Structure formats: structure tokens, C-alpha cells
Amino acid sequence: MPTTVLAAGDHFVLPHLLERELRAAAPPGTELDVRRLLLPWPHTPFGKVAEVDEASGGEEEMIEALRGARICLTQMGPLTARVLAACPDLELFCVSRGGPVNADLEAATRHGVAVCHAPGRNAVATAEHALALILAAARGIADVHTDLKRGVWRGDYYDYTRCGVEIDGSVVGLVGFGAIGSRVARILHAMGATVLVHDPYVRPEAVGDIARLVSLDELLSRSRIVSLHARVTDETRGMIDRARIGAMPRGAVLVNCARGALADYDAVCDALDSGHLAAAGFDVFPVEPVPAGSRLLSTPGIVLTPHIAGASREVAHKAARIVAAEAARFLRGEPPAHCANPEALAGRHRR
Known part of the structure; x- marks a missing residue:
């Protein structure tokens, strides 16, 4: 049975970049059902969504796109307590940024969802x-x-x-x-x-x-x-x-x-x-x-300059590559390299 993945990109880290890097990094023979979601950043500034900061898109949009998904690769998609409660199949949420500010780490840990990030990408x-x-x-x-x-x-x-x-x-x-x-x-x-x-x-x-x-x-x-x-x-x-x-x-x-x-x-x-x-x-x-x-x-x-220090095409590719590598580790049953809440891994096994 294929693993369902949401590639929730935006106009910088494009959804197709996330999907391409994931398919290249996935273990041989892995069946993937990859959904794409295009979030509006940076054409629409990021902001606070519920309890998380610097996010793009809304909770309803994420809930609908994440239904049945085990993995999410994103840059700005909000991971809130409400999203987590509505998406029980989610196990891995990869944020292609230096820090996962758009994820509620406490709620993710309670739900057994590991949140990874991409330090050094930019x-x-x-x-x-x-x-x-x-x-x-x-x-x-x-x-x-x-x-x-x-x-x-x-x-x-x-x-x-x-x-x-x-x-x-x-x-x-x-x-x-x-x-x-x-x-x-x-x-x-x-x-x-x-x-x-x-x-x-x-x-x-x-x-x-x-x-x-x-x-x-x-x-x-x-x-x-x-x-x-x-x-x-x-x-x-x-x-x-x-x-x-x-x-x-x-x-x-x-x-x-x-x-x-x-x-x-x-x-x-x-x-x-x-x-x-x-x-x-x-x-x-x-x-x-x-x-x-x-x-x-x-x-x-x-x-x-308008917060563009990290804006290069190379950064978009590196960001997608780093989170795709985390997803590949997950698919191989290996521990993540850059997990912000490693205690969530034990919580998932206890469920």
C-alpha cells in the first residue's frame, strides 16, 4: 500500500521540488502517493495561524490536504493542535526551514508526530x-x-x-x-x-x-x-x-x-x-x-532589503533535499537527523 505524502510547498520551495527530491531519496521500491498543495507565501505575507507563528495557509486547508497522509513536507504550512487532532494518520512533519516555528511542538509531541527541520539550509x-x-x-x-x-x-x-x-x-x-x-x-x-x-x-x-x-x-x-x-x-x-x-x-x-x-x-x-x-x-x-x-x-x-537574505534558488533546492532525506530515513525506519521533538518518536510507539 503506498505511503501518502503531502508536499505543501509555496512559491519559493515549490511543491514539485519537494516531490522530486522525495522520490529521488526514497528507498528503492517505495510506493508513494504524493499530493501537492501550493501555499500563498511569499505573494501573501506569512503570519500567525492559531497558536503558531510565521505560517502560510489556513488550518482548514491543511486538514483537508492532510487527510490520510503519514508524512508532510512543507516550509510554511501550519501544524496546530487543531490540525493534529483532525489528522490522526500523520506521523512525520518536515519543515524546510532552520527552525519549525510554524509547528506546535507540544501538541505534536502529544500526538506522537515527529517534527523535523532543515538547519543550515540558507x-x-x-x-x-x-x-x-x-x-x-x-x-x-x-x-x-x-x-x-x-x-x-x-x-x-x-x-x-x-x-x-x-x-x-x-x-x-x-x-x-x-x-x-x-x-x-x-x-x-x-x-x-x-x-x-x-x-x-x-x-x-x-x-x-x-x-x-x-x-x-x-x-x-x-x-x-x-x-x-x-x-x-x-x-x-x-x-x-x-x-x-x-x-x-x-x-x-x-x-x-x-x-x-x-x-x-x-x-x-x-x-x-x-x-x-x-x-x-x-x-x-x-x-x-x-x-x-x-x-x-x-x-x-x-x-x-525585505527579508530576502535566504532567497536563492540553491536554498530552495537544499531545503527540499534536507526534508526529503528526513522522510527517506522515516521510510527506512531510521531515526531522523534533525528532529525538534525526539520524544514524540517514543510517544508514537506507545500508541
Whole structure:
């Protein structure tokens, strides 16, 4: 009897990519009945669905599509308590994202549904985008681009006080040294920067000779450029506050491709207006989309991109490949590699 699988993709991680990778990874001879569901993200912004965050589509849509399915491969599909209660055949829910924020892990564990995710899927893309924002902010590319598009040739950008800074020879501080931060560190080191890292979960030997582990206070006080690569936790939420921005050297640059909740953006705008910060680059924001009238849209010196650091075609393929591999392990009776609630596996066996 074939195993029923829902490939609930969207306009980035397409349903056919999920199905193709699953069929390639499945054990030989496996019969699969794959249903496809196209969720509206990113054409429609993700949001909260019942008790889960950053989801696309609705509970009714998922319940209908999941009927009889044992496995679901998705990026944004909501896995809520209501969906779980209505879909008793579901055993594996694979989220092709770094973290399964669109899944209710407690409810999934109660129902014996293992929730897997795809750590590192966008590490390369996000690291490259962070570097792009660092360079664009440090050299004032966004402002001169806007001027030139309006037909204004600004020769005064050669004024000493308006010139940007080079990476080579600069001290660059990275807050976080995970899959993304470590890649950014290697690139910056190769470009000639002195790289400082703050990450309480990393041992000194892990950074090798490309960087030096320091306290957050030392990093902020010494770095000409600071780039954020930490997860949002109770300890990191709002960590780059007004006082810590004030501790940065005058003329410093702040870049954030991690999460908007890490920094006080009003304080950043004040620091830019006063000249304490020279520039900033942001791909993530406290509220997304950025509200009309936000100071971020009018404060000079800020390079903005709409949460697209992880948007590359390679990421879509990697994401589909990682979750397909988890489904293949499940079909072979092997434990998952990236399970967010491993206790659910024991709960399923007890049922």
C-alpha cells in the first residue's frame, strides 16, 4: 500500500521540488502517493495561524490536504493542535526551514508526530547577503544609488568626511558564530579584516585563527562594523539597545540579517541622525512588512532589503533535499537527523 505524502510547498520551495527530491531519496521500491498543495507565501505575507507563528495557509486547508497522509513536507504550512487532532494518520512533519516555528511542538509531541527541520539550509545565501549589506552600508551605496537614479551626480561623496571604509584592516564584530556567522567570519578574514566574535555557546578552538572570541562589550567598543547573527532568545532579545549602540565607536556600521528583535531600531535611527553611527544595513525588522511611516524608511544611511537574505534558488533546492532525506530515513525506519521533538518518536510507539 503506498505511503501518502503531502508536499505543501509555496512559491519559493515549490511543491514539485519537494516531490522530486522525495522520490529521488526514497528507498528503492517505495510506493508513494504524493499530493501537492501550493501555499500563498511569499505573494501573501506569512503570519500567525492559531497558536503558531510565521505560517502560510489556513488550518482548514491543511486538514483537508492532510487527510490520510503519514508524512508532510512543507516550509510554511501550519501544524496546530487543531490540525493534529483532525489528522490522526500523520506521523512525520518536515519543515524546510532552520527552525519549525510554524509547528506546535507540544501538541505534536502529544500526538506522537515527529517534527523535523532543515538547519543550515540558507547559511551560504544569508552569509553572502550579510556581506553585501556590510559592503553596501560601509560604502554608502544605497544613498548614492538613489541620488544617481534621480539624476543627481554627487561628487561630494569624495569628501573625506563622507567616504566609506574598507573591510581590509577594519575590526569587524560578529554577534553569533553559527552556520551563518562562521561563514561570514571566514569571508571577512580572507578580505583582511580583524574579526571579533561574541557567542557564549562557542569554544575558542572553534573559531581557530580566523577570529577571536571576546565579550559583547569588548566587541562593540572595538568594532568599526558589527553584524548580528544570533537567534532570538530571552537573553538576546533587544541586546543591541540604546546603551550598547552608544558604546560603539563613532562612525561605526551596524548590520542585521538575523532577526529584528535583536536590536532597538529607534535607537539606531537616533544614532544615525546624530552621526554616532555612519550607516546601517537591515534585512529583518521588528514588524514585517515595514509599516508606512517607519523612521527606517526615511533615515539616511540605512540600506534595506525585505527579508530576502535566504532567497536563492540553491536554498530552495537544499531545503527540499534536507526534508526529503528526513522522510527517506522515516521510510527506512531510521531515526531522523534533525528532529525538534525526539520524544514524540517514543510517544508514537506507545500508541
